[in-house]
Amino acid sequence: MSRASRLLTLLQMLRGKSRPVTAATLASELEVSERTLYRDIAELTALGAPIYGEAGIGYVLRSGLFLPPLMLNADETEAVVLGLRYVDQRGDEELSKAAADAMAKIAAVLAPRPRTHCAIRPCCPARRATASPTTRCRSMCSARRSAFRPRC
DSSP: OOHHHHHHHHHHHHHTOSSOBOHHHHHHHHTSOHHHHHHHHHHHHHTTOOEEEETTTEEEEOSSSSSOOBOOOHHHHHHHHHHHHHHHHHSOHHHHHHHHHHHHHHHHHBOHHHHGGGGOOOOOOOOOTTSOHHHHHHHHHHHHHHHTSOOO
16 A cells, blocks of 8 residues: 555545544554654644644544535435445445445535434344335334434
8 A cells, every 4th residue: 555545544444433443453453563653743743733642542533624515405415325225235245345344534524514314323124125115215214313313
């Protein structure tokens, strides 16, 4: 993996985490030494990435300071999130990972209000081969409404 590719991968890994991640964990996932990881973090920080770290705690990428908001309206956000959740639950391992990565990227750049939709509980409308179009539509609408209720 080239250095540029590794730096982008590191940013994506940090973007997808809500809690601090240790240097050892990041280095292991990137298959590099911790020393290389420290140099990569220093490089990204010098380039303006808001990466904060504390010894023994780990690194975190502060959101909202690095990427501009993605301008999706509520219906567009619901459509994208519902589709990604469906793929995450129904796809093979590789496709599920791609859906989760896409969700992390979208959540990182959404404006604050729509970002809450990325924390919805999983929704997986059942596929019904024998159901009529009306029944399928009702099922999807019901799943959509339940998916976007706030978590308790």
